[in-house]
Amino acid sequence: MNTIDAIMTEINQVMKLIDEKQLEEAMPLFQKNKRIFVIGAGRSGFQAKGFAMRLMHIGYTDYVMGETITPSIQKGDTWVAISGSGTTKSIVADTEAAKKIGLDIVVLTSDPESPLAKMADQVIIVPGATKTGAGVQSIQLLSTLFDQTVHITLDTLTLKLAKRDDTSNEAALHAHVNVE
Amino acid sequence: MNTIDAIMTEINQVMKLIDEKQLEEAMPLFQKNKRIFVIGAGRSGFQAKGFAMRLMHIGYTDYVMGETITPSIQKGDTWVAISGSGTTKSIVADTEAAKKIGLDIVVLTSDPESPLAKMADQVIIVPGATKTGAGVQSIQLLSTLFDQTVHITLDTLTLKLAKRDDTSNEAALHAHVNVE
Amino acid sequence: MNTIDAIMTEINQVMKLIDEKQLEEAMPLFQKNKRIFVIGAGRSGFQAKGFAMRLMHIGYTDYVMGETITPSIQKGDTWVAISGSGTTKSIVADTEAAKKIGLDIVVLTSDPESPLAKMADQVIIVPGATKTGAGVQSIQLLSTLFDQTVHITLDTLTLKLAKRDDTSNEAALHAHVNVE
Amino acid sequence: MNTIDAIMTEINQVMKLIDEKQLEEAMPLFQKNKRIFVIGAGRSGFQAKGFAMRLMHIGYTDYVMGETITPSIQKGDTWVAISGSGTTKSIVADTEAAKKIGLDIVVLTSDPESPLAKMADQVIIVPGATKTGAGVQSIQLLSTLFDQTVHITLDTLTLKLAKRDDTSNEAALHAHVNVE
Numbered sequence: 001m002n003t004i005d006a007i008m009t010e011i012n013q014v015m016k017l018i019d020e021k022q023l024e025e026a027m028p029l030f031q032k033n034k035r036i037f038v039i040g041a042g043r044s045g046f047q048a049k050g051f052a053m054r055l056m057h058i059g060y061t062d063y064v065m066g067e068t069i070t071p072s073i074q075k076g077d078t079w080v081a082i083s084g085s086g087t088t089k090s091i092v093a094d095t096e097a098a099k100k101i102g103l104d105i106v107v108l109t110s111d112p113e114s115p116l117a118k119m120a121d122q123v124i125i126v127p128g129a130t131k132t133g134a135g136v137q138s139i140q141l142l143s144t145l146f147d148q149t150v151h152i153t154l155d156t157l158t159l160k161l162a163k164r165d166d167t168s169n170e171a172a173l174h175a176h177v178n179v180e
Numbered sequence: 181m182n183t184i185d186a187i188m189t190e191i192n193q194v195m196k197l198i199d200e201k202q203l204e205e206a207m208p209l210f211q212k213n214k215r216i217f218v219i220g221a222g223r224s225g226f227q228a229k230g231f232a233m234r235l236m237h238i239g240y241t242d243y244v245m246g247e248t249i250t251p252s253i254q255k256g257d258t259w260v261a262i263s264g265s266g267t268t269k270s271i272v273a274d275t276e277a278a279k280k281i282g283l284d285i286v287v288l289t290s291d292p293e294s295p296l297a298k299m300a301d302q303v304i305i306v307p308g309a310t311k312t313g314a315g316v317q318s319i320q321l322l323s324t325l326f327d328q329t330v331h332i333t334l335d336t337l338t339l340k341l342a343k344r345d346d347t348s349n350e351a352a353l354h355a356h357v358n359v360e
Numbered sequence: 361m362n363t364i365d366a367i368m369t370e371i372n373q374v375m376k377l378i379d380e381k382q383l384e385e386a387m388p389l390f391q392k393n394k395r396i397f398v399i400g401a402g403r404s405g406f407q408a409k410g411f412a413m414r415l416m417h418i419g420y421t422d423y424v425m426g427e428t429i430t431p432s433i434q435k436g437d438t439w440v441a442i443s444g445s446g447t448t449k450s451i452v453a454d455t456e457a458a459k460k461i462g463l464d465i466v467v468l469t470s471d472p473e474s475p476l477a478k479m480a481d482q483v484i485i486v487p488g489a490t491k492t493g494a495g496v497q498s499i500q501l502l503s504t505l506f507d508q509t510v511h512i513t514l515d516t517l518t519l520k521l522a523k524r525d526d527t528s529n530e531a532a533l534h535a536h537v538n539v540e
Numbered sequence: 541m542n543t544i545d546a547i548m549t550e551i552n553q554v555m556k557l558i559d560e561k562q563l564e565e566a567m568p569l570f571q572k573n574k575r576i577f578v579i580g581a582g583r584s585g586f587q588a589k590g591f592a593m594r595l596m597h598i599g600y601t602d603y604v605m606g607e608t609i610t611p612s613i614q615k616g617d618t619w620v621a622i623s624g625s626g627t628t629k630s631i632v633a634d635t636e637a638a639k640k641i642g643l644d645i646v647v648l649t650s651d652p653e654s655p656l657a658k659m660a661d662q663v664i665i666v667p668g669a670t671k672t673g674a675g676v677q678s679i680q681l682l683s684t685l686f687d688q689t690v691h692i693t694l695d696t697l698t699l700k701l702a703k704r705d706d707t708s709n710e711a712a713l714h715a716h717v718n719v720e
Contacts, residue, residue, distance in 0.1 A: 054504070
């Protein structure tokens with residue numbers, strides 16, 4: 001078996017374990033009159049940013065924690081935290097702060113028993129292997145399998161939101177940065 | 181003379197050459213119902229980001245080119261480009277694109293004859309030394325003197341905008357990120 | 361069919377079209393005594409960064425164009441450019457500059473006839489749909505299918521490099537940032 | 541008095557209070573065979589990045605916490621933390637972690653009694669006003685005066701290091717990114 005096939009076998013295995021109903025339960029927390037803040041560290045952080053970019057493309061008001069124009073968070077905003085292990089220190093600390101302020105907390109993690117998962121109003125379990133050993137076993141390094149499958153999971157959520165809102169590809173293209 | 185004094189002598193010299201009237205002429209292009217896009221590369225880019233962050237703190241809608249949630253630009257938006265030499269290739273190219281789309285162009289540069297300056301609807305000349313040799317001579321490396329003085333110039337503009345808008349320090353503190 | 365299955369069908373279809381031999385042909389350009397520079401815009405840029413991070417974890421010296429400590433490029437370095445359409449203006453311009461300086465050019469794109477592909481010393485075709493319409497058709501927005509499949513493709517390359525170099529998961533974990 | 545003069549009066553006042561000897565005492569912690577990690581949040585973070593970029597230009601090996609290729613920290617590395625108030629939660633937490641691992645800690649802050657200052661092996665006091673009220677009083681918003689004066693202070697340190705190492709402007713220009 002070549003390496004691509006071996007990796008695709010892992011990804012398919014994880015994606016079969018994801019409960020699409022959890023995505024549907026999270027959807028009411030994504031509304032055009034709510035502000036959405038996303039947070040993630042390392043490679044999970046890149047997937048968080050990719051999700052944030054697409055949310056903007058489909059018409060949401062959202063921000064990435066740590067970027068230049070990210071404002072203060074307020075009660076009623078939605079908070080999306082991503083961590084494979086559910087234990088990344090800064091993510092857990094900031095999510096605690098967000099919860100205390102009164103945001104609605106969505107968590108994507110491999111580990112339903114993690115501190116991050118336990119703070120969630122809606123958890124989405126993505127059981128790809130992480131660097132702490134949670135999730136489906138993998139031949140890949142560190143939490144690569146989690147990164148890959150959380151990427152696809154967030155894009156699934158995006159597509160479901162676009163369908164719910166009746167947002168077309170043309171509308172998204174219009175919002176896409178036109179100077180790059 | 182110690183090094184701090186030598187550097188402060190340079191900075192004071194440049195700041196005396198800045199025409200505060202140019203800041204005042206740029207102010208009408210900063211309005212709360214206009215979107216503002218800022219762009220800069222390298223250390224000028226960090227000052228562009230610092231300015232963008234403060235604009236958000238005082239109530240403006242603004243974006244940094246290259247960040248995650250930056251949307252497409254449109255006619256009527258304001259574009260702020262920063263380049264000491266006024267020749268940084270990507271900044272010049274993107275400013276051309278912005279001008280063509282119909283944005284109002286504000287340029288901060290050392291060189292009034294640079295390609296970037298020539299595209300400006302309003303130019304603000306900050307004659308600190310740059311890595312191409314424009315501006316006041318400096319004992320500091322590369323375009324450090326430009327970076328320092330463009331930093332102070334942008335903060336002067338911010339303070340003048342806050343005064344015009346009657347925005348208090350308390351309001352700015354309220355907008356400042358509350359989870360960091 | 362639920363949305364996850366529909367998306368996985370697309371991803372599996374694209375990954376079957378990828379020629380693992382192209383990855384193997386690119387591998388000689390990744391060596392521990394070569395510096396590697398990666399570049400990408402938008403969501404492709406996030407995948408470029410994810411790849412760069414893993415290269416660091418497995419012991420390579422690499423840089424992301426646009427980040428703070430990225431130095432000047434020099435003849436003999438490796439340049440990795442990612443663009444679904446192969447036409448993103450800034451990526452094409454910077455890759456031209458890199459080629460002129462004498463870097464070895466690796467390109468990941470959907471379109472083998474694109475300007476970017478034509479500059480490559482080694483091209484890796486990832487035929488996921490892009491926002492310009494290249495690649496396998498997709499129900500997903502813009503170039504999402506490309507982003508997903510270039511993510512998996514780069515991770516496949518990483519795993520093959522780690523195996524070639526005999527780099528363990530423990531070694532990668534040791535390099536992974538320990539304060540986050 | 542125009543606004544530029546008012547701001548320059550503040551900046552000159554703060555810079556006169558900086559003890560250049562503190563910079564000189566920090567210099568032994570900056571060596572070409574030591575790795576240097578810099579950290580800062582918000583506008584202090586942009587000044588941290590500007591400093592990191594110049595350190596690279598003058599031949600040091602350094603990293604910005606939170607960027608893509610930043611590796612794990614180790615005993616013997618140098619850690620530079622910047623916070624006006626000296627209380628920014630994530631900076632304090634990460635500096636504690638760095639201290640525990642055995643890094644040499646350099647702190648730039650307005651407040652010598654802050655938790656951050658107390659962890660320093662070498663503190664550099666920059667008494668510009670911060671958003672918590674430490675430092676010299678200012679007409680400017682939030683911690684602007686700190687940002688400006690820490691910018692100049694770090695550039696002073698850079699110039700002193702370049703002189704100590706006999707690094708020319710030409711050498712720095714050679715290291716400066718050549719594709720932007």
